[in-house]
Amino acid sequence: MKALFAGVLIVGLIGAASAQAAPDQASASAALAQADASAKKAGEMGAQWNVTVKALKAAHTAAESADYATAQTEAEKADTLAKLSIEQAKEQKTLWRNEAIK
């Protein structure tokens, strides 16, 4: 019973690992395109975070040297940060008034 449980667990872990495909040029490019678009939008709103710019730069540098795993990780990080900054800017459009001295 114990052996069966361990076997099932191992198979499950292997399955989960293999379900997520290793990053390649195509997936990294897609992640970069998405991150570029989100960062562009954040910039246009005046909401850009410098950590987004750093992550995006790292993603592009990694992609140029064919390190697609790093490129994808950094691009996804940049995309998340950009989206958070957009959300912050949208919320602050009204929330800033709560902080104002009246």
Add this chain to the structure above:
Amino acid sequence: MQGKTMKRMLIVALSIGLVVPAMAASNPSPASDLKAFQDYFHKRFPTVPPADFVNGPYAMNADMRAQWQDIMQFPPYQFALDSGKTLFEAAFPNGHHYGDCFANKGLGIAQNYPKFDPKSGKIITIEIAVNQCRTKNGQPPLDLQKGDMADIVAYMTSTSDGKPIDVKIPNDPRALAAYEAGKEYFYSRRGQLNFSCASCHVQGAGDHLRAEVLAPALGLTAAFPMYRSTWGDTGTVVRRFIECNIQVRAEPGKPDSTAYRDLEYFLAYMNNGLPVAGPGARP
């Protein structure tokens, strides 16, 4: 029939009642903002004399004040001041001077900046006015943050030392919009750390941030340009804006951006009545 009319009248009255306060809340009123802003700091720091707010952290902390008084026996911005005077008085190749571009030959006028320019509809800071003067006289613009610009403005500001700050917001919708945009910028949280200018300089005023004592927003721009020990030289207020943005992990704007001009306009207006204290010195 009468019941229906009554109902309609009631709805109209209710709508007016809701719309009017909403309009009042969104209409910018710089004069009432100024009073509320200064009252807030006077009530929060009742032992600080009103004019002392221009001294920032030194008005909040006795130890820092004692150190500053020692430092000021040999002001660290003195080299900038001397260089600024030389640069300011030197003639352009066409024979004109900086003084020719300004009222009162550029002396004792810093308390009136930033100004609203009705021609462009934009806010003109004293640094931008210096660059406009250079362009008019065939010279390339200077870096708005440091170097010769900081030196020239340090000298010009020193000739206004002690004069009450008197920034005007003319009755022009564009001036009011610039003021309101500056106010919104000041209170809006930004950057990955989710800080607004007000987080440090209103809510955190007088508190410690590591070894620093946070300066209150009242008087914040009165001592610029300033020598900051962390910079190791003299810089303008926009240099500090950029530094603050970076510290909260926001991407800074361009030094001549509308956002920074409007922010300075709002902050300088909030200082109205306080004495000019620039150039200043800070840790």
